[in-house]
Amino acid sequence: MMRLRRPGLSSWMALAVVAGGFSGYWWGDRMTAVAWLGTLFLTTLKMLIVPLVAASIITGITGLGNVRRLGRLGGLSLAYYASTTLIAVAIGLVMANLWQPGVGVPLGAPASTPPPAHKDLGISDLLLSLVHPNIVDAAAQMKLLPLIVFCILFAAALSTLEEKGKPVVSFFESLNEAMMRMVEWIMHLAPVGIFALIASKLGATGGGEAFMAQLLGLGRYVLTVVSGLILHVIVLCLLLAILAQRGVRDYLRHLAAPLLTAFSTASSSATLPLTMEGVRQAGVTDKARRFVLPLGATVNMDGTALYEAVAVLFIAQAYGIALGFGQQVLVLLTATLAAIGAAGIPEAGLVTMVIVLHAVGLPLDGIGLILAIDWFLDRCRTTVNVFGDAVGAAVVGRKMESDHARAKLQRIV
Numbered sequence: 001m002m003r004l005r006r007p008g009l010s011s012w013m014a015l016a017v018v019a020g021g022f023s024g025y026w027w028g029d030r031m032t033a034v035a036w037l038g039t040l041f042l043t044t045l046k047m048l049i050v051p052l053v054a055a056s057i058i059t060g061i062t063g064l065g066n067v068r069r070l071g072r073l074g075g076l077s078l079a080y081y082a083s084t085t086l087i088a089v090a091i092g093l094v095m096a097n098l099w100q101p102g103v104g105v106p107l108g109a110p111a112s113t114p115p116p117a118h119k120d121l122g123i124s125d126l127l128l129s130l131v132h133p134n135i136v137d138a139a140a141q142m143k144l145l146p147l148i149v150f151c152i153l154f155a156a157a158l159s160t161l162e163e164k165g166k167p168v169v170s171f172f173e174s175l176n177e178a179m180m181r182m183v184e185w186i187m188h189l190a191p192v193g194i195f196a197l198i199a200s201k202l203g204a205t206g207g208g209e210a211f212m213a214q215l216l217g218l219g220r221y222v223l224t225v226v227s228g229l230i231l232h233v234i235v236l237c238l239l240l241a242i243l244a245q246r247g248v249r250d251y252l253r254h255l256a257a258p259l260l261t262a263f264s265t266a267s268s269s270a271t272l273p274l275t276m277e278g279v280r281q282a283g284v285t286d287k288a289r290r291f292v293l294p295l296g297a298t299v300n301m302d303g304t305a306l307y308e309a310v311a312v313l314f315i316a317q318a319y320g321i322a323l324g325f326g327q328q329v330l331v332l333l334t335a336t337l338a339a340i341g342a343a344g345i346p347e348a349g350l351v352t353m354v355i356v357l358h359a360v361g362l363p364l365d366g367i368g369l370i371l372a373i374d375w376f377l378d379r380c381r382t383t384v385n386v387f388g389d390a391v392g393a394a395v396v397g398r399k400m401e402s403d404h405a406r407a408k409l410q411r412i413v
């Protein structure tokens, strides 16, 4: 007799996405009654972020054995982040030029929701955001970039202390293990949390009819962003197969939980604990995983970069302002920086887009044109952001392993 396999957690999570979508679609704002369940899941995940990021980065670096290897790990990670983000923006630019989603879009009355408050963001602000005068305050405010910079320096210092540094290293090793155990427990909340997050968000935006109206109103724009994101996912899968030499299907299977969580929370930072667990289960070496993922969740945002490029061209087209080749190169560079500067929280990309609009002299009010559907596109781009980080861990991990094997061989010969 054929035995039925019990559905795994990922299947329950996939079911939760579908059920949440249907409930929000049909029952509209009545579903906001379950929003607290989503908040419970999200807050529980967020609770782990600070200790997990600190323990993961510190043990990732001290585990390298020799602080000089940090240069290699950092260099490889940054090279991966920068090149994939540039590819993503380039895809966005090509798609927006081909599909011309903004042409003929009526500017109409100013949007009912005002664009997010902005201040003049520049490159110096980006560099200044790397440090914070009080590390406890940075952690309390969930400013991850300064926390990561502090942990990198702290771990580098620890690795030079040899025997004297060992008690602190073992403390963070235990902290890291305990955090990962908590992630395993919290994952069981995921199906309910995902269902509630999706149903209540779709419900709050007015249910099925309102969603369809938003989709149809900005149909070509949504299609351009989504098809660009799909193309970029294909590029990432190729990198995974060629550079990391991993089976794409198998890797995706391990990543189902973080990807579905990214879609429902629209936050790469909140998803980080699950991304760490998924990539660990996929067998990526600790050395790469513990360093590449926390840093990637903060600075590596391929989906956001692609979306910003499309959105800026959309706004230019809607206003009838032609952007020449030089200006599009400027979009390429500034959208990459804007994506690095965006925090891993919902709709952060919408705020840093100001950098790109400024650079090419477009009206900031243009953001009002794309606000209505941003909550949905945010989910799509966050999923790609998380996938990009996970592929990065595999690619860098593979490279570190082959370096290690080569060094070992040289020692033998």
Ligand code: ASP
Pocket: 266, 267, 268, 269, 301, 303, 304, 342, 343, 344, 345, 346, 347, 348, 349, 350, 378, 381, 382, 385
């Ligand atoms: N929500 C995105 C993330 O967390 C950032 C953004 O594009 O708004 O990755």
